[in-house]
Amino acid sequence: MQDQTSNASLDTAIALQKFGVGQPVRRKEDDTLVRGKGHYTDDFNLPGQLFAVMVRSPHAHGVLRGIDAEAARGMAGVRGVFTGADLASANYAPFTCGLPLKNRDGTPLHQTNRHALATDKVRFVGDPVACVVADTLAQARDAAEAVELDIEPLPAVTEADEATKPGAPQLYDHIENNVALDYHFGDAEAVNAAFASAAHVTRLDIENSRVAVVSMEPRAGLACYDRNDGRYTIQVPTQGVAGNRNGLAKLLGVPTDKVRLLTGHVGGSFGMKNINYPEYICILHAAKALGRPVKWTDERSTAFLSDSHGRGQQIHAELALDAAGKFLAIRISGTGNLGAYITGVAPLPLSLNIGKNIGSVYRTPLLSVDIKCVLTNVTLMGAYRGAGRPEANYYLERLIDRAADEMSIDRLTLRKRNFIKPSQMPFKACSGVTYDCGDFAGVFAHALELADYAGFSKRKKDSRKRGRLRGIAVGSYLEVTAPPNSELGKIVFEADGRVRLITGTLDYGQGHATPFAQVMSAQLGVPFESVTLEQGDSDLVHTGNGTGGSRSITASGMAIVEAAAQVIAKGKAAASHLLETSEADIEFSGGRFTVAGTDRSIGIIELAQRLRDSKMPDGAPSSLDVDHTVKEVPSTFPNGCHVAEVEIDPDTGVTQVVRYVAVNDFGVVVNPMIVAGQLHGGVAQGIGQALMEKVSYDADGQPITGSLQDYALPRAEDIPAMTIGDHPVPTTNNPLGTKGCGEAGCAGSMSTVVNAALDALRDFGVTHLDMPLTSEKVWRAIKDAKATQAA
Secondary structure, three states: OHHHHHHHHHHHHHHHHHHOOOOOOOOOOHHHHHOOOOOOHHHOOOOOOEEEEEEEOOOOOEEEEEEEOHHHHOOOOEEEEEEHHHHHOOOOOOEOOOOOOEOOOOOEOOOOOEOOOOOOEEOOOOOEEEEEEEOOHHHHHHHHHHOEEEEEEOOOOOOHHHHOOOOOOOOOOOOHHHEEEEEEEEOHHHHHHHHHHOOEEEEEEEEEEEEOOOOOOOOEEEEEEEOOOOEEEEEOOOOOHHHHHHHHHHHHOOOHHHEEEEOOOOOOOOOHHHOOOHHHHHHHHHHHHHOOOEEEEOOHHHHHHHOOEEEEEEEEEEEEEOOOOOEEEEEEEEEEEEEOOOOOOOHHHHOHHHHHHOOOOEOOOEEEEEEEEEEOOOOOEOOOOOOOHHHHHHHHHHHHHHHHHHHOOOHHHHHHHHEOOHHHOOEEOOOOOEEOOOOHHHHHHHHHHHOOHHHHHHHHHHHHHOOOEEEEEEEEEEOOOOOOEEEEEEEEEOOOOOEEEEEOOOOOOOOOHHHHHHHHHHHHOOOHHHEEEEOOEOOOOOOOOOOOOOOHHHHHHHHHHHHHHHHHHHHHHHHHHHOOOOHHHEEEEOOEEEEOOOOOEEEHHHHHHHHHHOOOOOOOOOOOOEEEEEEEEOOOOOEEEEEEEEEEOOOOOOEEEEEEEEEEEOEOOOOHHHHHHHHHHHHHHHHHHHHOOOOOEOOOOOEOOOOOOOOOOOOHHHOOOEEEEEOOOOOOOOOOOEOOOOOHHHHHHHHHHHHHHHHHOHHHOOOOOOOOOOHHHHHHHHHHHHHHHHO
């Protein structure tokens, strides 16, 4: 027995080393997803299901005078045509924004109280006005085209700045000048005084372009209703089933236990799928009314209209400095474009998150933020990878490069003079947030070394010989991750030896199953292969705040650690009975409970099985299962420094990112392979926005970029090979020391790519261009600069 115990311990130790925290373990789900064996929402079907198609407004703004659906109702296979009047009779609650954001006068933000189907006015192209349900998808499409809308067009406004002007079209009678939120943060008087006394002030007007999400999997839903128990069930892609279940129950006006929400594999979201949408209420209503399951799947063309967009701001940014280049204050003002409705978390990335993150890694004493979140006749705004964090970093890093040029201070030197020092930690930033740790200068130095910054001048000469312009930029970033909230850590020992983890974050591409299993294996010594993950059933995931804000490994990781501690405590109590000793004499290590000083032990999986098969004395645990909720998971502060080099063809304006280095402080990295993948994806999205992506509308609110023929996305050839460096400073805010990484690529890439392009254009005197830096825009800037120089 001693030899068997010794061998078991050795095997466990080897497995823990191979699959432990910090190891680049391949993702568990890759075989399923890469080989096309995944199950996305549209892959699910139910017997007798019907198909839904939405009828949408072709006008950006107008009065809805009537809907003639008689012809559609009489068409073959049509089971129902539902309008806003039908839904109104069911007394569903309106979509609202639950954020406790307030106007500068202390009043709450103004709600638009959107209903699933429009009844009085339409407010953007694509606004849903009716839902057609038929036996087949083709029949539903044909009938939807037969629905006639009587809409009296009204003037539209698409730009936030224009929407606030006197005489602009008003979207809502109760929201003056279309301003849903007039947000203010900071001591304006102190900031103004700092600017008045500053030796130098740098000012920039910056557009942060609106972007489309374009997730791999369009939104979809499969709804049914059980008349026997009055319970709704819906299969839908989300970022967390518990929160979305709660939101749907509120909209439907039923208790939460009357809604079950299921999520299978999710093909990307980036923030867009973290809210409920009108289509979900429509198909749930139709399923109840018709007594059959109803399925709806979006198409790419309507996804451009109906999925929430990201970014979308016009900002005036200012930086005050003393004569030595020390930062004195930051002042941010401008507008954020909410689109036609304010739902979900829409105002957050446009207002509060800008203020929370713009302090970054620099010891700026003062900050003021004044942003108006404005309603316009375009698609609604939502969270998009980073949700205010990349935007804030972009504004600040653009200001720093401009200030360095204006003050004739080296760009690297200016940053070094203003870094927060490790000795100053914990540091209360101008945002009011206190950073617990960080080595920002160390990260910076590491990035310069990996990027061979000193060798740039030679590479620039080589580019010039080939007729290319070459530029470089270095930019730091810091993110304040999701605010403190709760998270579920439920551990269940199955009869077949598997250990099931149930938690309220949700994997929509991040690869949760592997790092979570690594953490679980490290805590409990259970085999890595035995750990399974459940995140997609609200009947099991009773609590949770979903995935977003780079919170998954910190939140679910903390829940795993705390739940595992409870499992061990229960295991010691149970093992003391089975091994006939006092609980104080039981030790736990490497997945085994051992009587101290002896070779008597029992493995955790075997113990779970014994408890299942045995009757334990009163007061002893009957299982090792734990259902635990972490009450508050604090924010963390991932940070880093990115270095980008670009080449520009002056004859065409084509800009290519040719070198990219990213050094990051993510604290303890559980799985470096997955972290690198997350970083690559985020950088690709940042490059996309910097160089090519922008949602555009004409003056009447008609979308110009309504398909992938009109909206450019980065391809493999646009993304350079990346050099990734790690400079960890583990946080003390959670037991694993992790900081989160999902949004870092976006946070670091937009500013470095744009600043690198402007560096390449310095000889032409081009000092500012707004994203995206398309080939035409860059070519025209060069052409105009040459004309100015010639004159």
